[in-house]
Amino acid sequence: MITYVKVPIGTGGVPACVACAMTKDIAPLPLAAVDDALGRAAARVAPGAVFNVALTGIEAFSHPELPRLIGAARAHGADRIRLSTDGRFLAQGGNAYGAVSAGVTHLELVLVGGDAAAHDRLTKRPGAFDSACAGAREFIAAARSSALLSGRIPLCRHAVADAPATVALLASLGAVAVELDASSLNGSPAHAGLLAAACETATVNRVAAWVTGWDGELPVPYVTPPWRTEDGVAA
């Protein structure tokens, strides 16, 4: 499968259930530091291999230098560039089209709930869900076949019950794959059934799904992602 190399571009802003996760202040990394990290990551790529980069750690569209960061990734030879976002800013100011034009080939949309009531309540961000959906649709329209949308659902005991609905929603937006991040569930067997239901919801909607951060047994085999992400170099 494709392998992305993680290059952090900051911290904070990534949506999560505020009852379970500490909200981090947004702290973007300086362009020069990220550029240096990109260069070191690119240098590690074997001759003839492809450099695919995931710009991580932060709500991507909150980084003031995002276009230049994408440009830096391209300048270092990145063939695939992935961003992570909660989607709120995608529908603003032509961001979706801008992202595709700039060179984003993969957008990971992070959602905690499958509708506004769930997502906005858990993240304490009124209006965030509707903005995310609008932004995702704009991205899909801009991308056509040159970029793809995937989803990531950070699960906790508050969000897990809505996991199947969140998966269904991401499928309806055009996501090709969904990561169910179960690292905050602590392997509780009570949640295994919901994880399985979410994975099966993905399959019947023709969306690939896999579970990360889960140590327990799952009644269905969902462990293979359609891409891999490796730790890269710190900025």
Place this chain on the structure above:
Amino acid sequence: MSRLTVVLAGINAPGYRSLALDYLEAAALADPRLDIAVNRFDLDTATDPWWIAYRILSLEPVPDVVALPVLCWTAEAVYTVARLVKEARPKTLVVLGGPEVGPIAEQVMLEQPHVDAVVRGEGEHAFAELLRSHARGGDIGGTPGVTAREGARVVHGPERSPLEDLDSLPSPFGKVRHATDGSAYVETYRGCPHRCAYCFEGKGSTRIRSFSWERIASDIDAVASTPGMGAFSFIDPVFNLTPDRLGRLADIMEPHARRGVRLHTIEVDIERVDAEQASQLVRAGVVSVETGPQSIGSAALGECNRTFDRDRFAAGVQACRSAGISVECDLIIGLPGDTPDDVIDGIDFVISLDPGRVQLSTLHVLPGTDLWERAADLGLAFDPRAPHEVVATRELSFADLRRLEVLGNAAARTYAARLRTRT
């Protein structure tokens, strides 16, 4: 003998034209013993069969004969058209042919009461002879290569040997305006050197019958010289059948390639491609090739009569990529013997080669193939209705197949989304 009105109706992938009907039409029109008027339709799979029937049934005069080629993915639509035409015009003779129906002609005749005849195997001479019999008012039953009805019975005409002299077939290539956007095809030989268990290309034989080089050059020139021709392809299952053959094809194509005509999705034995063959492909104007491995699992390869040399495969892909040729690597999900890990390993392998394109499909167990014949022994369950998609194997449950399809699609989409191929 009265003049027959014949409809040849192809249901094709969007934008494509049936080469089989081109050959049938050319052969029938060239037959001095036939007096026929032909209406030719090339419709696509998105067209509702009722509207295909409308196109046929709205003709004046009403066609005497309606002939439709049948592939696994057009079968249901064709059967609907046949049923509608026959119900509306019982006197119209409905004739089917093609790889979906030829190998199981009797079964088709029993299951599709609206079909009057099935042409088995190569259709050019069999179809022309069927038309002659019908025009004379005679019985078409007993026509070599044709399965037809005699009263309540289904009768098989004797087997017709494959044509020895392909040049005896009138060329269809000078008579139509060919699509210039890549959907036109040329055929230089029939048969296949391989016996892949899932494929009907060789019709159970590894024998190759080739057109003469004069004919091949003429056909290629006719297509390549079409004003505005951008790209076309070949239906030959192995373009690089021999180094000599590849070189001669490159000789013929080179003048056209120099003018900018390109060949796309050319099927090759990638393990035989080296720098020299890649340069010949470039000389011929090839911009993309299509190849396997279909599977890299040893059990599936064994069951499917395929060989696989990982290093030679990778070297062939590299030779093409170094020459600027994109390689479409195909994988089949659901081959007998493949486990989920085999499928995932196959996806990993082809993506690691960075070939240009990765294409996954689910196994369809096609009539007349080795897998069709051995399905029960192999524990291969498939949908008896066309397109005969695999339902389960000994190694993969129905659920496994669906999950692997979805995973494979996501992996292929992720692979395809990249900056280097953006226009």
